[in-house]
Amino acid sequence: MRTHYCGAVNEQLQDKQVNLCGWADSRRDHGGVIFIDLRDHEGIVQVVIEPENAAAFAASANVKYEYCLRITGTVRARPAAMVNDKLASGKIEVVASEVEVLNASAPLPFMLNEQPNEEIRLRYRYLDIRRPAMQRIMRMRTRLTQSIRSYLDTRGFQDMETPILTKATPEGARDYLVPSRVNPGQFYALPQSPQLFKQLLMMAGMDRYYQIARCFRDEDLRADRQPEFTQLDIEMAFVRERDVQDLVEGMVRHIFQEVVQIELPQPFVRMTYAEAMRRFGSDKPDLRNPLELIDVAEHVKHVEFKVLSAPASDPAGRVCVLNGKGGAKLSRKQIDDYAPFVAKYGAKGLAWIRVDDLAKGREGLTSPIVKFLDDAALEGIFKATHAETGDLLFFGAGSYQTVSDYMGALRLKVGKDLAITQDTWAPLWVVDFPMFDFDADGGRWVSLHHPFTAPSVDSVEQLKADPGPALSRGYDCVLNGSEIGGGSIRIHRPEMQSAVFDLLGISAEEAQIKFGFLLDALKFGCPPHGGIAFGIDRIAAIMAGTDSIRDVITFPKTASAQCPLTSAPSEVPAKQLQEISVKVSIAEKVAR
Numbered sequence: 001m002r003t004h005y006c007g008a009v010n011e012q013l014q015d016k017q018v019n020l021c022g023w024a025d026s027r028r029d030h031g032g033v034i035f036i037d038l039r040d041h042e043g044i045v046q047v048v049i050e051p052e053n054a055a056a057f058a059a060s061a062n063v064k065y066e067y068c069l070r071i072t073g074t075v076r077a078r079p080a081a082m083v084n085d086k087l088a089s090g091k092i093e094v095v096a097s098e099v100e101v102l103n104a105s106a107p108l109p110f111m112l113n114e115q116p117n118e119e120i121r122l123r124y125r126y127l128d129i130r131r132p133a134m135q136r137i138m139r140m141r142t143r144l145t146q147s148i149r150s151y152l153d154t155r156g157f158q159d160m161e162t163p164i165l166t167k168a169t170p171e172g173a174r175d176y177l178v179p180s181r182v183n184p185g186q187f188y189a190l191p192q193s194p195q196l197f198k199q200l201l202m203m204a205g206m207d208r209y210y211q212i213a214r215c216f217r218d219e220d221l222r223a224d225r226q227p228e229f230t231q232l233d234i235e236m237a238f239v240r241e242r243d244v245q246d247l248v249e250g251m252v253r254h255i256f257q258e259v260v261q262i263e264l265p266q267p268f269v270r271m272t273y274a275e276a277m278r279r280f281g282s283d284k285p286d287l288r289n290p291l292e293l294i295d296v297a298e299h300v301k302h303v304e305f306k307v308l309s310a311p312a313s314d315p316a317g318r319v320c321v322l323n324g325k326g327g328a329k330l331s332r333k334q335i336d337d338y339a340p341f342v343a344k345y346g347a348k349g350l351a352w353i354r355v356d357d358l359a360k361g362r363e364g365l366t367s368p369i370v371k372f373l374d375d376a377a378l379e380g381i382f383k384a385t386h387a388e389t390g391d392l393l394f395f396g397a398g399s400y401q402t403v404s405d406y407m408g409a410l411r412l413k414v415g416k417d418l419a420i421t422q423d424t425w426a427p428l429w430v431v432d433f434p435m436f437d438f439d440a441d442g443g444r445w446v447s448l449h450h451p452f453t454a455p456s457v458d459s460v461e462q463l464k465a466d467p468g469p470a471l472s473r474g475y476d477c478v479l480n481g482s483e484i485g486g487g488s489i490r491i492h493r494p495e496m497q498s499a500v501f502d503l504l505g506i507s508a509e510e511a512q513i514k515f516g517f518l519l520d521a522l523k524f525g526c527p528p529h530g531g532i533a534f535g536i537d538r539i540a541a542i543m544a545g546t547d548s549i550r551d552v553i554t555f556p557k558t559a560s561a562q563c564p565l566t567s568a569p570s571e572v573p574a575k576q577l578q579e580i581s582v583k584v585s586i587a588e589k590v591a592r
């Protein structure tokens with residue numbers, strides 16, 4: 001049917017006959033001669049239909065935007081004045097001998113050179129993907145998975161499938177449930193990750209596993225979360241942290257090089273969780289931003305001003321300063337707008353000092369709080385934060401976690417507003433996470449990673465005696481402020497796994513019901529093992545330079561977990577519900 005791609009026809013094919021297929025990107029009638037720009041995924045070529053060829057001319061007469069065509073013609077050089085340097089095929093054109101309309105097209109809901117709103121894009125996703133920008137992204141994503149596969153295939157990894165109809169594995173989200181028709185009243189869960197199966201494969205002696213796996217998490221709606229997403233899932237037997245990290249660091253560097261020709265720094269920075277929180281207020285710090293949080297508790301412990309002195313003296317508190325270098329140039333309105341911004345992250349207020357002229361002492365400062373600070377406090381703070389004329393200091397004060405959260409968010413915003421975030425690539429490993437977090441509402445410990453992550457201590461007694469400060473053997477891979485991967489060395493002894501379940505408030509009975517198969521499997525000579533999972537959607541989005549993972553997923557859902565193309569999810573006939581023994585009770589139908 002076709003001999004060449006439209007975008008690949010060039011001067012080398014001069015005088016040759018070609019068969020091209022594609023879509024009419026435009027059709028122009030130039031008084032007797034018709035021009036059609038024929039487009040496929042490789043690009044555009046200009047086709048000329050001359051009136052002497054009556055059949056082709058007649059077939060072209062009714063061609064409209066996005067008609068699907070097959071054209072046979074001969075390649076010839078364009079006259080010098082007609083050369084189009086913007087097109088790869090701009091030096092030639094194809095003189096048609098035959099024009100066949102393979103299919104007409106109704107008027108499109110949008111032109112392919114515009115970007116309509118998201119609802120329209122998703123409803124007509126097949127047209128959205130026809131746009132050249134989306135063609136590039138989708139093809140880039142294919143290269144990404146190819147590159148990953150070839151890297152892992154040549155290093156002894158087995159590409160293995162794990163079930164989609166399975167039992168819940170807790171990764172901190174709700175499960176999607178699937179009723180079983182043949183087992184009335186019973187449900188499968190769609191996998192939140194293949195976590196337990198990949199561990200079982202290590203116990204099965206598979207040694208190195210990977211899978212480009214679809215995962216399903218019924219999470220509360222948040223911008224840029226998808227109910228189903230793709231993960232590169234990896235597991236290795238007989239490894240410690242560095243074995244996993246070093247191997248996948250090489251892979252990440254390789255795929256960025258191969259797919260988008262970006263050289264990531266070697267080696268990646270490594271940082272403990274504690275250091276990341278202290279310096280950047282985040283466990284996924286964006287190191288392109290040069291600003292850091294500076295702790296100043298020691299300089300304000302003694303002041304009368306309780307807002308600062310109380311958390312400064314509290315072991316669970318934090319007082320820190322973010323020096324927005326050169327921030328004095330921001331307008332008063334811009335400065336005032338930061339308070340409602342940090343309030344979203346739990347701040348009760350946001351104190352600041354603008355250093356208009358350091359040499360003038362107090363006279364040279366503008367601030368709502370400076371009257372509460374004595375000279376010693378001011379001097380200590382200025383020294384610690386390297387304050388200079390023109391700077392704007394923001395204060396965070398309160399509980400350690402809350403202050404870190406909102407000052408971390410503020411750091412990113414101020415970095416952007418002052419345009420000091422560098423245009424570089426900043427990957428890092430964050431390590432030594434706490435094993436548990438205390439959930440004050442539930443009054444119990446929860447895993448920071450997942451319940452199968454090994455603690456850094458080997459002894460069950462030691463872990464049980466003081467779980468609060470225990471560290472885990474988990475690690476995250478962060479790039480430009482996004483967590484692109486996370487994993488851990490796993491628990492490989494049944495007693496430790498049972499102890500962790502116990503600490504998490506999972507009774508022995510419940511553990512047996514939910515994870516009995518894992519506890520059993522751990523008894524039969526389970527090797528030490530560990531792994532990681534990378535978010536393919538996130539990595540593809542970073543490579544494509546887009547903020548939204550929806551741009552790199554073929555058929556994504558909206559932020560409210562719906563598919564405008566197929567109208568899923570949707571109601572089902574009563575008969576179908578009956579077959580699966582499910583009754584729907586909704587008091588009031590939600591207005592759609």
Ligand code: ASP
Nearest residue numbers: 193195487488531532533
């Ligand atoms: N299963 C984990 C996740 O999906 C990754 C891992 O621990 O390998 O986040």
